[in-house]
Amino acid sequence: MPDRDAALEMIQRELTAFARRARHKAARIHPDLSLVTYSMLDLVKERGSCRGADLASHFMLDKSTVSRQVGALERLGLLRREADPEDQRGQLLRLTDAGEQLLAEAYERRRQSFAGRFEGWSDEDLDRFAGYLERYGLADRPPADPTQAG
Incomplete structure (x- = not known):
């Protein structure tokens, strides 16, 4: 049986490195975007x-932090606000054409x-990895509310 502590340490190290690379790559997409705003x-x-x-x-952030980030995205022309048709006091955020293009x-x-990173992987390995990532991500999601079932 593999050493669980060693495996957990390796996972932590690799996910931390992945997060650092993701932050760096977000800045390369647009110099004024952080990983959070992206x-x-x-x-x-x-x-x-x-x-x-x-x-x-969703991002477990303070509303004032989100407000500043949204304001920055609006100034960059990537996001716009519009009245919520269901609640005129509220505002919905939508992407602008420039925001859509940037994301595309x-x-x-x-x-x-x-595609390049996984070029040498078998379809089975790729499918297994995708399933593990999904399973890992599910641990952060709140459980479904049984009273909201269809």
């Missing part, structure tokens, strides 16, 4: 629109990078 744009794209409070909750270009760069 991730916010990514989430807005995924959801189509969302509120600042949704970003704060970044997605293509990431896709090419991943």
Whole structure:
């Protein structure tokens, strides 16, 4: 049986290095974007629109921090606010065309990078790795609310 402590140490080291590289690569996509602001744009794209409070909750950040980041993204022309049709007091965040384009270009760069990294991997290894990453990520998600079931 492999040494669990050694494996956990290696996982921690590799994930820390991965996070550092991700921060560096985010800055190369756009010099004024941090990994956090880039991730916010990514989430807005995924959801189509969302509120600042949704970003704060998702990224476990203070609302004032999110407000500053959203303001920076607006000044860069990557994000815009619009009235929430369901609650006129609220505002929804949406990507601008420039934000959509930036994310499309970044997605293509990431896709090419991943394709190159995994070129020598078998389909089975790639599928297994994807499943492990998904399983690891699920540990951070809150459990489903059984009262909200369809």
